[in-house]
Amino acid sequence: MPENISVILSEPRPDDAGVQALADSLAGRLAGRPGLSLTRVPNLYDLEPGGPVMESIRRLEGDLVVLSALYPRATFWTLKTAGVSGCLGERGESDERAIWCLRLEPGADAGEILGQIDRIASRAHAAATAPAPGGQPVRPSAPAHQRWYPVIDRQRCSGCLECLNFCLFGVYGVDAAGGLLIEQPDACRAGCPACSRICPEGAIMFPQHVDPAIAGDDKASLEGLKLDLSQLFAGADPSVMAAVERDRALAEARTSEDSQRGDQLDDLVDEMDEMDL
Amino acid sequence: MSRPLVFMMGKSPAILPTDRRYARNHMWASPADGLVRVGLSAYAVRLLGDVHHLDWAVEPGAEVAAGGQIGYVEASKATSDLYSPLTGRIAQINPEVLAQPGLMNTNLYDRGWLLAFHADAAGLLSPEQYLAHLEAAWPLAQRLLKGQLGRQPQDNL
Numbered sequence A: 001m002p003e004n005i006s007v008i009l010s011e012p013r014p015d016d017a018g019v020q021a022l023a024d025s026l027a028g029r030l031a032g033r034p035g036l037s038l039t040r041v042p043n044l045y046d047l048e049p050g051g052p053v054m055e056s057i058r059r060l061e062g063d064l065v066v067l068s069a070l071y072p073r074a075t076f077w078t079l080k081t082a083g084v085s086g087c088l089g090e091r092g093e094s095d096e097r098a099i100w101c102l103r104l105e106p107g108a109d110a111g112e113i114l115g116q117i118d119r120i121a122s123r124a125h126a127a128a129t130a131p132a133p134g135g136q137p138v139r140p141s142a143p144a145h146q147r148w149y150p151v152i153d154r155q156r157c158s159g160c161l162e163c164l165n166f167c168l169f170g171v172y173g174v175d176a177a178g179g180l181l182i183e184q185p186d187a188c189r190a191g192c193p194a195c196s197r198i199c200p201e202g203a204i205m206f207p208q209h210v211d212p213a214i215a216g217d218d219k220a221s222l223e224g225l226k227l228d229l230s231q232l233f234a235g236a237d238p239s240v241m242a243a244v245e246r247d248r249a250l251a252e253a254r255t256s257e258d259s260q261r262g263d264q265l266d267d268l269v270d271e272m273d274e275m276d277l
Numbered sequence B: 001m002s003r004p005l006v007f008m009m010g011k012s013p014a015i016l017p018t019d020r021r022y023a024r025n026h027m028w029a030s031p032a033d034g035l036v037r038v039g040l041s042a043y044a045v046r047l048l049g050d051v052h053h054l055d056w057a058v059e060p061g062a063e064v065a066a067g068g069q070i071g072y073v074e075a076s077k078a079t080s081d082l083y084s085p086l087t088g089r090i091a092q093i094n095p096e097v098l099a100q101p102g103l104m105n106t107n108l109y110d111r112g113w114l115l116a117f118h119a120d121a122a123g124l125l126s127p128e129q130y131l132a133h134l135e136a137a138w139p140l141a142q143r144l145l146k147g148q149l150g151r152q153p154q155d156n157l
Helices: A017-030 A052-059 A072-081 A110-123 A162-166 A194-198 A238-255 A259-273 B042-048 B095-099 B127-150
Strands: A005-010 A036-041 A064-068 A098-103 A172-174 A180-182 B005-009 B012-016 B027-032 B035-040 B051-056 B069-075 B078-083 B088-093 B115-119
Touching: A005 A017, A005 A110, A017 A036, A017 A110, A036 A052, A064 A072, A064 A110, A072 A098, A098 A110, A162 A172, A162 A194, B005 B042, B005 B127, B012 B042, B012 B127, B035 B042, B035 B088, B042 B078, B051 B095
Parallel strands: A005 A036, A005 A064, A064 A098
Antiparallel strands: A172 A180, B005 B012, B027 B035, B035 B115, B051 B069, B069 B078, B088 B115
């Protein structure tokens, strides 16, 4: 039985210019490499779970190697959330296939990543020759828009639903079994990582956030994510707190280039005007 | 002691014993041995998470004014400066809670007291008044925290 392994190369976002050259270099060196089947796909995080590209990934058989600018944990759980089966790294006891997630980071050496892929391929036991996936070995075009939504590490999530209680935007819901559900991922406010910071288990990732601890880096500490409660513990009067919040919201609205975000802040300020403080 | 009051922080109850008074900065005050002992309320501790470090900027004998900064606390979810709930003279610092800050989580209204003051606590809020203060301030407190949480590092306005 031929041992073939699928390599998925997730395109960096345009603002990940630092790794585009690395991605292109790897694509060139992986194309036609024996035992590997390369697929270039748009940025995994931006893909619609029900779209044709993710469907083609779900149909792949055998172990996967996924190259992405995201941290491996974020890549893995993005795929799992989209229904791609497998275990991170080594195969699980249930004989699920392995999904090896390698990060394309600025300054990384393409040769070193190729070496990792070769080592993985040499020990992989794919069920059969991987069928040709839906993607193309050529550089794909970018998705229509860049998404922003939470990715849940289900191994860490305890189901406490603090995120559900905390989120202002209706992103979270509960499934029929009472478990956490990402009900409206695209209702998430672009740039807001609030639920990630409040999660007691560090289970919520925003893979595109600048803070590695929020973006899914296992090595980054959550210690840096702490709130500063000094303003609350100084015993500030609610009207003082409201003024502080209003000032910040107004300043944010003035500097925002995102009209939708500006509308939300305007609504917030209007709402506060109506509070009759 | 009559039944404690309860303030619901979302789904989490913050218990407020009725045998003491409370400051707007989320500290309780209770008479003990001719002094007034103070500690953090369940509301404050709930926001902090597991307390693992406590540091005082004052020593016994220091005269402090209500609202003056007296220390610093670090916990699993948050950090905060600590402010005096009373005007008076600090008589004691609880050595037990300095050695085991987790007492603020496990026994916050008794062994988890922080400081003892020579002071008059009569001007503080009754439990009912503190509960009303929490209820009034909670929506804004939530927004303040969410705003802080949602701020991007590059948005330091």
